Amino acid sequence: MAMREIRLCVPVLARVEGEGALDLAMRNGRIETLRLRIFEPPRLFEKFLEGREYGEVPDMVARVCGICPVAYQMSAVQAIEGLFDLDPGPWVHALRRVFYCGEWIQSHALHIHWLAAPDFLGYDSAVDMAATHAAALRRGLALQSLGNAIVSLLGGRSVHPVGVCVGGFHAAPRAADVAALRQRLIAAVADAEALVAWTAALPLPPGDQDFVSVALRHPRDYPMNAGRIVASNGLDIPVSEYETDFAEHQVAYSTALFSTLQGRPYLVGPLARLNLNADRLHPSVQAALARTGISFPSRNTLHSIVARAVEIHEALLEAIDLLADYRDVPCPGLGGTPRAGIGFGATEAPRGLLWHRYELDDAGLVRHARLVPPTSQNQARIEEDLRGALEALGADADEDVLRKRAEMVIRSYDPCISCATHFLRVRVAPA
Amino acid sequence: MDAKPRLAVHKFSSCDGCQLAFLNQGAELLQLATLVEIVHFAQAGFVAPDATVDMAFVEGSISTPEDEKRIRLVRKNSRYLVAIGACATAGGLQALRNRAPGGAGWIAEIYPQPGHIHALPASTAVSAHVPVDAELWGCPVNGRQVLDAVRGRLFGVTPVVETDKVCLECKRQQGVCVLVAHGAPCMGPVTRTGCGALCPRLHRDCYACYGPAENANTQALGRRLADLGLSPAAIARRFLSINNAATAFRDAGDRWQEEDHGDA
Amino acid sequence: MSEPHLMHEAVICERIQESPTIFTLRLAFTDPEHKARYRFQPGQFNMVGLYGVGQSPISIVSDPEDEHLLDHTIRGLGRVSLGLSRLAPGGRVGLRGPYGRGWPLAAAEGRNIVLVTGGLGCAPAVSVIRYILRRRERFGHLTILQGVKHADDLIWRQQYERWSGLPDVYVGLAADVSAPGWFGQVGPVTVLFDRAPIAPGSLVMLCGPEMMMRAVVEDLRHRGIDENDIWLSMERNMHCAVGLCGHCQIGPYFVCRNGPVFSYPELKALLGERGF
Amino acid sequence: MAATGFLLRGHMQNLLDALRAAGYRCVGPQVRDGAIIYDTLSQADDLPWGWRDEQKPGRYRLGRHDSPWGFAWANGPQGLKPLLFASADTLQTARRTDEGALHFESATPHAIATAVLGVRACDLAALRLQDQHFLEGLVPDPHYAARRADLFLIAVHCTHPAATCFCVSTGDGPRAEHGFDLALGETEEGFLGTAGSAAGAGFAKRLPLRAAEPREQDALEARITAAAAAQQRSLPARDLRAALFANLRHPRWEEVATRCLSCGNCTAVCPSCFCHAQSEEPTLDGLSSMSVRRWDSCFTQGHSAIHGIVIRADTRQRYRQWLTHKLGSWHDQYGRSGCVGCGRCITWCPVGIDITEEAAGICGSGHV
Numbered sequence A: 001m002a003m004r005e006i007r008l009c010v011p012v013l014a015r016v017e018g019e020g021a022l023d024l025a026m027r028n029g030r031i032e033t034l035r036l037r038i039f040e041p042p043r044l045f046e047k048f049l050e051g052r053e054y055g056e057v058p059d060m061v062a063r064v065c066g067i068c069p070v071a072y073q074m075s076a077v078q079a080i081e082g083l084f085d086l087d088p089g090p091w092v093h094a095l096r097r098v099f100y101c102g103e104w105i106q107s108h109a110l111h112i113h114w115l116a117a118p119d120f121l122g123y124d125s126a127v128d129m130a131a132t133h134a135a136a137l138r139r140g141l142a143l144q145s146l147g148n149a150i151v152s153l154l155g156g157r158s159v160h161p162v163g164v165c166v167g168g169f170h171a172a173p174r175a176a177d178v179a180a181l182r183q184r185l186i187a188a189v190a191d192a193e194a195l196v197a198w199t200a201a202l203p204l205p206p207g208d209q210d211f212v213s214v215a216l217r218h219p220r221d222y223p224m225n226a227g228r229i230v231a232s233n234g235l236d237i238p239v240s241e242y243e244t245d246f247a248e249h250q251v252a253y254s255t256a257l258f259s260t261l262q263g264r265p266y267l268v269g270p271l272a273r274l275n276l277n278a279d280r281l282h283p284s285v286q287a288a289l290a291r292t293g294i295s296f297p298s299r300n301t302l303h304s305i306v307a308r309a310v311e312i313h314e315a316l317l318e319a320i321d322l323l324a325d326y327r328d329v330p331c332p333g334l335g336g337t338p339r340a341g342i343g344f345g346a347t348e349a350p351r352g353l354l355w356h357r358y359e360l361d362d363a364g365l366v367r368h369a370r371l372v373p374p375t376s377q378n379q380a381r382i383e384e385d386l387r388g389a390l391e392a393l394g395a396d397a398d399e400d401v402l403r404k405r406a407e408m409v410i411r412s413y414d415p416c417i418s419c420a421t422h423f424l425r426v427r428v429a430p431a
Numbered sequence B: 001m002d003a004k005p006r007l008a009v010h011k012f013s014s015c016d017g018c019q020l021a022f023l024n025q026g027a028e029l030l031q032l033a034t035l036v037e038i039v040h041f042a043q044a045g046f047v048a049p050d051a052t053v054d055m056a057f058v059e060g061s062i063s064t065p066e067d068e069k070r071i072r073l074v075r076k077n078s079r080y081l082v083a084i085g086a087c088a089t090a091g092g093l094q095a096l097r098n099r100a101p102g103g104a105g106w107i108a109e110i111y112p113q114p115g116h117i118h119a120l121p122a123s124t125a126v127s128a129h130v131p132v133d134a135e136l137w138g139c140p141v142n143g144r145q146v147l148d149a150v151r152g153r154l155f156g157v158t159p160v161v162e163t164d165k166v167c168l169e170c171k172r173q174q175g176v177c178v179l180v181a182h183g184a185p186c187m188g189p190v191t192r193t194g195c196g197a198l199c200p201r202l203h204r205d206c207y208a209c210y211g212p213a214e215n216a217n218t219q220a221l222g223r224r225l226a227d228l229g230l231s232p233a234a235i236a237r238r239f240l241s242i243n244n245a246a247t248a249f250r251d252a253g254d255r256w257q258e259e260d261h262g263d264a
Numbered sequence C: 001m002s003e004p005h006l007m008h009e010a011v012i013c014e015r016i017q018e019s020p021t022i023f024t025l026r027l028a029f030t031d032p033e034h035k036a037r038y039r040f041q042p043g044q045f046n047m048v049g050l051y052g053v054g055q056s057p058i059s060i061v062s063d064p065e066d067e068h069l070l071d072h073t074i075r076g077l078g079r080v081s082l083g084l085s086r087l088a089p090g091g092r093v094g095l096r097g098p099y100g101r102g103w104p105l106a107a108a109e110g111r112n113i114v115l116v117t118g119g120l121g122c123a124p125a126v127s128v129i130r131y132i133l134r135r136r137e138r139f140g141h142l143t144i145l146q147g148v149k150h151a152d153d154l155i156w157r158q159q160y161e162r163w164s165g166l167p168d169v170y171v172g173l174a175a176d177v178s179a180p181g182w183f184g185q186v187g188p189v190t191v192l193f194d195r196a197p198i199a200p201g202s203l204v205m206l207c208g209p210e211m212m213m214r215a216v217v218e219d220l221r222h223r224g225i226d227e228n229d230i231w232l233s234m235e236r237n238m239h240c241a242v243g244l245c246g247h248c249q250i251g252p253y254f255v256c257r258n259g260p261v262f263s264y265p266e267l268k269a270l271l272g273e274r275g276f
Numbered sequence D: 001m002a003a004t005g006f007l008l009r010g011h012m013q014n015l016l017d018a019l020r021a022a023g024y025r026c027v028g029p030q031v032r033d034g035a036i037i038y039d040t041l042s043q044a045d046d047l048p049w050g051w052r053d054e055q056k057p058g059r060y061r062l063g064r065h066d067s068p069w070g071f072a073w074a075n076g077p078q079g080l081k082p083l084l085f086a087s088a089d090t091l092q093t094a095r096r097t098d099e100g101a102l103h104f105e106s107a108t109p110h111a112i113a114t115a116v117l118g119v120r121a122c123d124l125a126a127l128r129l130q131d132q133h134f135l136e137g138l139v140p141d142p143h144y145a146a147r148r149a150d151l152f153l154i155a156v157h158c159t160h161p162a163a164t165c166f167c168v169s170t171g172d173g174p175r176a177e178h179g180f181d182l183a184l185g186e187t188e189e190g191f192l193g194t195a196g197s198a199a200g201a202g203f204a205k206r207l208p209l210r211a212a213e214p215r216e217q218d219a220l221e222a223r224i225t226a227a228a229a230a231q232q233r234s235l236p237a238r239d240l241r242a243a244l245f246a247n248l249r250h251p252r253w254e255e256v257a258t259r260c261l262s263c264g265n266c267t268a269v270c271p272s273c274f275c276h277a278q279s280e281e282p283t284l285d286g287l288s289s290m291s292v293r294r295w296d297s298c299f300t301q302g303h304s305a306i307h308g309i310v311i312r313a314d315t316r317q318r319y320r321q322w323l324t325h326k327l328g329s330w331h332d333q334y335g336r337s338g339c340v341g342c343g344r345c346i347t348w349c350p351v352g353i354d355i356t357e358e359a360a361g362i363c364g365s366g367h368v
């Protein structure tokens, strides 16, 4: 058999948040080198935060990512409140969860419709899908807007919302506005349910890989902004002990740090959450999920798109429940009393576990900060997945198929390279 | 009818939030796609980074040698170039590193092997590298701003440049001044309008994410913040935040930092 | 109640390019009733609306007794005026008006008229020149003095040449900066005053940059022109044109309704005071 | 003016009910966002009972006190202005057909009959000024007119002026003298009511009023007199128009410009300021466009920009425009000063610039 080397160059990988690169060298269907490269021009957030007062942190960390600013704000306030020993109380906890639901809905709806679905339906973009899948797209855009509306209700706008502070929210939404939005949420439940079925019916390629899922787990709730860190390998630790088991290291070809769990790649994100927490879903979400016929935990990472739809459904129902007896409170925020020490926060960003650690001095100024975004945690896993998925296509797979599958796999992680940046060039080249 | 204008959205160093001003428009984005030909907008699935276009929106600051080359190409290929957001108009929050005596030192602290990181010494606005035809300020810009710019272009006119202060919009919205009524260190009096006065309407101080307004009296506001009990260092931080490299804010921040060191 | 903010559709019947940046739109209301109702005085202006973009005050340069076309000579500068410059015959604009107080043409009857203009294409002045020339017997001698910064800025050269050939008309041109082939004088517009017929008792109309108008008034006062005989056309930011929006105020006056043409004594106290 | 009757404090709800029965939307003061704000008022309980304000230059705070009074405060950031001269108003809608034809439609609001409770004397004076501007000028403004048409005004005499108030010196308060339908004067047990119009007198008949006692009348008089005497600020008592225009080069303009933020808060809260800007807002599809007017301020660049030139580029000129207009050329335009002494521009100026102090400084009444 002749030696087969493939040279492919896709200048820009579309439909990911941010831009990165993939170097791939294949010989006779075997991968010789594979590197997911992220050229994040260093934005150095961890350094900017030093010397800042704790109250500034939520507005600053939001700017790490325009797609999941709520997650950054939530992990940050959780860490700081933990350090101050400040419990903002049930009203704030409930509304923060609603706030987070909004971000999940908008982020997942954006991912499913704008980024991922065209892959499975054979289009280059959602705009191209508009003619043939008008109803599905309209439904998706409506859900996306609804997610944005929830975030805006509490934060004034959906990107870099301005409502959150250490201790709670700056202002309570008016009861009339909440009631009106809740009606819109109720009206969208059928859409969310339909979306679960729609994603499950997409022609998703099969996949079967062995990987470790990592997510938060809460005694009662589907994980979002509280819980312990657990993994499918049996790990179960408090948030503050993250650094004992997880480590970040740098590789020469990427400016995003690679994370490993006890030295091995692992998965965070909607599929990992669902794999570990399906029992925590709302009963009607569990029912909708059962109807799809897909069983979780799943070993096919392309099932992430279904997991996202499930989480939209979950978030919608939760928001409806949490807003049911809404009453506005005069002063929803509590000022903290600064104290020196280290605080930890971990919440489930749409793309997965987002872990923060802040060391403050007694004036409440940040001494050190560490942010571990989901994308750097998934980076090693994406490479591992690509190896498996591309090699499984066989030695004869043509370049286009390989490229498309590589993009599909990468996209299914919804890598948020904005927490990184730059062009994602897929080069399949000889070693 | 003329051919549809060709539109591109380019990304440089940023959080992607300004592109969402398009992507969050939902149905309106689909409508936009019928009015213009979207040629390049990677996140939305259109890839032609080197195509010539009628109108290009540029998000993000210029912060790597590669960015520098790319922005020149974008300029060359675009008849009308609009910089969007704090990163593209003022270097963004990440321009804080321009102020660090050891920007490179910072990199060393985060990355074990800083030699692999390629960055320019400063994160700068698009206009520091190529001429821009319009700037839409804000972190992030909103849908109204970007769609107005597209609509204006379709009418053959430049976007309206908003330069008034946040206060004016705050009052139009019947907001209660948080500075006067609560003593909050609001930056509204020096900040450019455009957001709809979101922060004061949520009972909090504006933190100047839309950048400096025209004729911003940063000295007078700084003194007022001092009256409210802020230290010179805290006042400096108010100016040196999202739009820290915008001239008016940078100068004000420098002055208050000097004051801080003078005190020390 | 009347609808002072409502525009009426007008169609561009003809478009004349006067210079690289100046053009004339000849407009007609499409609603025949409105067209029949519409009356204006020389020197008044309309708000001209570019659909979806904005409105700008523009003088009416056509003759009130003439045909039923409204002529507007416009310089393309900003959003509205540049946008208007791109419209072709058959295009539509919004129009409302007429507004303001025009030139004191009744008071000018029977008198010698001196017109001093500065800068590029001073539309209000052209309207008054045409008005006088069409009713030549009602007015005395006409002196037209135009100054420009740079000789190349002069537009309507042929018009000036034509006017200078007419009986009882004097045309003087001056440029601060000369250029090859410049046939006028060099210097500010006031250098023309020594040679130009500016008889005592003339009525003077001024239009142009305020610095220039001030210098001209000063000079004319020395030449014995009565201050009550000096009239100036003023320009201020304007949005509503009906005395409501407040932008066009100069001290006690709303330029849109007390002006745009003022007698010198009205403005004397504030003319040249920066900020008014 | 003799009182029409006495309304017990506990009967305030009857008044609101009667207004609603008469077809009015009721607007009244209530505590919101740390200030007293005028908004739709559904129940008398929402009135600021037991609240008091403390105002000084650049500072406003609300606090509780333990008397049952509902109007023991001076004023909040708004007067009647936002109700009549809306902060954003669509003036016309234009539609463009595929052939390029334009259709213009007016957008005059369908205003609902509104009753405002708690109007202060200074606001009535400012209303008169805005009426002059918007209704009695070259052409009446149909938008203002529509909102003005069905307005029922229930004044409350001012008995608790703020430290920033100076309506005595402008001759506009603290007693509501005219321009109302009904005026209330708050006393220990309730309100002395006086009708100011036929509509007001008719309406009073529907209220559970009892006869007012002379003692109550005297107590109210004493309170109003004391309120007048308590005012700490005043405008210089001289011809300010002449004095201001004679002092256009006064160094104080330069000095105030170093303090002034040029933020326009003073003009926004001023109940007589009328400046507004007009802009076009086309829909994305380009098929229609609205002309919208919004509050503007002489403190903005756009206010005086003509192409390529800003007439008032710096703060010195902008502040001078404001003061010379407000206290000077208003006399030429409307026969009186544009200032009604409400003190809002002093309180709500983020840096506490005091119009009375600046006027005195520039016009030279003692402290230059």
Ligand SMILES: Cc1cc2nc3c(=O)[nH]c(=O)nc-3n(C[C@H](O)[C@H](O)[C@H](O)COP(=O)(O)OP(=O)(O)OC[C@H]3O[C@@H](n4cnc5c(N)ncnc54)[C@H](O)[C@@H]3O)c2cc1C
Pocket (backbone or CB within 6 Å): C045, C054, C055, C056, C057, C058, C059, C060, C072, C073, C074, C075, C076, C077, C078, C079, C080, C081, C082, C100, C123, C124, C234, C235, C236, C237, C238, C239, C260, D305, D306, D307, D308
């Ligand atoms: C009474 C009067 C008569 C005029 N007659 C003529 C004429 O016959 N021909 C002509 O070419 N120009 C005339 N002008 C000037 C003309 O109105 C401005 O050049 C034009 O408004 C510029 O608008 P723009 O949108 O192109 O510019 P931009 O700079 O984009 O201005 C935006 C807006 O600001 C306001 N504005 C800007 N400049 C002026 C200005 N100079 N005067 C008033 N408002 C302004 C307008 O509302 C305008 O729409 C006249 C001005 C006035 C006051």
Ligand code: SF4
Pocket (backbone or CB within 6 Å): B166, B167, B168, B170, B171, B175, B176, B177, B178, B179, B180, B186, B187, B188, B189, B197, B200, B206, D263, D265, D350
């Ligand atoms: S709250 Fe802030 S933005 Fe609003 S008026 Fe006050 S100072 Fe200005």
Ligand code: SF4
Pocket (backbone or CB within 6 Å): A162, B166, B191, B192, B195, B196, B197, B198, B199, B200, B205, B206, B207, B208, B209, B210, B211
């Ligand atoms: S009020 Fe200020 S900080 Fe808040 S969104 Fe607006 S410009 Fe940004």
Ligand code: SF4
Pocket (backbone or CB within 6 Å): D259, D260, D261, D262, D263, D264, D265, D266, D267, D299, D345, D348, D349, D350, D351, D352, D353
């Ligand atoms: S006087 Fe005060 S409120 Fe008015 S513009 Fe100046 S700083 Fe703003």
